[in-house]
Amino acid sequence: xxxxxxxxxxxxxxxxxxxxxxxxxxxxxxxxxxxxxxxxxxxxxxxxxxxxxxxxxxxxxxxxxxxxxxxxxxxxxxxxxxxxxxxxxxxxxxxxxxxxxxxxxxxxxxxxxxxxxxxxxxxxxxxxxxxxxxxxxxxxxx
Numbered sequence: 001x002x003x004x005x006x007x008x009x010x011x012x013x014x015x016x017x018x019x020x021x022x023x024x025x026x027x028x029x030x031x032x033x034x035x036x037x038x039x040x041x042x043x044x045x046x047x048x049x050x051x052x053x054x055x056x057x058x059x060x061x062x063x064x065x066x067x068x069x070x071x072x073x074x075x076x077x078x079x080x081x082x083x084x085x086x087x088x089x090x091x092x093x094x095x096x097x098x099x100x101x102x103x104x105x106x107x108x109x110x111x112x113x114x115x116x117x118x119x120x121x122x123x124x125x126x127x128x129x130x131x132x133x134x135x136x137x138x139x140x141x142x
Contacts, residue, residue: 012077015070019081023062024088030054052104059085059108060115067119074120082112 010018031054038047059082066081067074086108093100 010069012070012072013080015074015077016066016080016084018069019062019064019066019078020084020088022065023058023081023085026061027055027058027085027089030058052101055089055104056107056111060111063112063115064119067116075116078116078119079112082108082115086112 031051034047034050034054038044038050041047062085063078063082067078070077086105089108090100090105
């Protein structure tokens with residue numbers, strides 16, 4: 001993410017906070033819309049899988065945004081923002097009466113890893129910043 005004519009990017013932790021916050025806001029909006037749509041159906045309980053799918057999408061989106069907003073260690077920033085969202089969902093699920101399914105944590109962790117990986121890929125030079133050539137110069141090029 002570039003700001004103005006100068007190439008400035010957010011710090012890694014600030015980028016992770018932006019990603020985690022955007023995932024939380026997106027989740028609230030998306031879950032509210034899906035709850036309204038499911039209440040219009042004949043059997044709202046049959047559409048409960050939409051909520052889990054929406055949370056996985058929000059986790060992916062938050063990790064992607066967290067990785068895209070920084071140039072310094074985008075993969076780590078994406079993972080941190082995904083972890084922030086997972087902790088937020090876990091905290092809310094402790095308060096809510098329904099609880100949380102045990103398979104949710106590994107699946108959201110996978111979505112966070114995938115979002116961080118895809119957000120870390122830059123188009124301009126078609127490389128993954130985590131695998132910079134400068135780190136591998138001492139091993140030689142084939």
